[in-house]
Amino acid sequence: MSLSIPGQLERWRMMLGEAAENSCGKLSEQAQAADAALEWLYGRDTERAERDERNAGLGPSALSTPDWINHIHTLFPREVIERLEQDAVERFGIDEVVTNLEVLERIEPSESLLRAVLHTKHLMNPQVLAAARKLVAEVVRRIMEKLQTEVRQAFSGTRDRRRRSNMKIASNFDFKKTLTDNLHRWHPERQRLYVEKPVFISRSQRHTQPWDIVLLIDQSGSMVDSVIHSAVMAACLWNLPGMRTRLVAFDTAVVDLTADVADPVELLMKVQLGGGTDIARAVGYAQGLLSNPGRSVVVLVSDFYEGSSEHELVRRVKALVESGCKVLGLAALDSKADPVYDRDMAQRLVAAGAQVGAMTPGELAAWLAEKLQA
Structure with missing residues (x-):
């Protein structure tokens, strides 16, 4: 389909909606298709919906995500398509966009796209998954480049x-x-x-004897940002002298991912987001890993919403602290670095002897460096 540029009246009609049709005239067939595609996406804006009296006939239910992708690629120039795809993922959380091979090969890598890939990778065919892996690798490289500097500065003595x-x-x-x-x-x-x-x-040098660091990562669906940064953090800590790093992911089950710590891309592609949460079970697993609690740190990255026994969680954290282990509860951060967690449970863990904070990965590195002084 050849693209025609809408006239000035058509543009005003598309901006103002059907209420302006009497003044601006009816849209051409191609403009109607473009209007429907835009409405499919931006009709999801709740603030806009409150002040807009447009009919819902061309709303989100009129097109499936794959149909919408195909439509915009025939209706708009490339720069508009890229902006629409970016808004679909970043503003409205339409993760299905990233299961399209052409989109993955063209769109600019970002953390929002990485989150979408982690949510939808199980839906991808092998060809799309290979393209997604490249995107993951590029985003991880960028995060690691920044975070590795912060980690090494914190631990340089x-x-x-x-x-x-x-x-x-x-x-x-x-x-x-x-x-x-x-x-x-x-x-x-x-x-x-x-x-x-x-x-x-x-x-x-701050460290004369080795320390055991165990990162317990909550992989429930709301924890995707924390999972990403924890994977990169573990890789940064992996090669530091005097430290043995373990990384364990959990929901209702516990999965030891230490074998993949050196490759955060592979690690992230193995994470299974979603499901319930059994934090007590994960803490119990960490207890079994420690041969010298006095030279150990357990970092629990979670929103602290316990789906199993809250009493058992508090009991196990208290036992870790009493054994000499340092326990840090790292509250989940959303994509804007705002803490999102169960504050009542966090307070109970503090009372049991843990330290609980909400911090960025760089701040976590500084905290670890401070606590591991010999």
């Missing part, structure tokens, strides 16, 4: 100004000492300080 270092890297640069040692090279006429020899300081 405290700065020791008493010792000089031959490691001439920015994080070891001693600005004050460099300034003091080179003041005699100040040029008053040029208003410049000429540095002959920059000073770098050494770092003292």
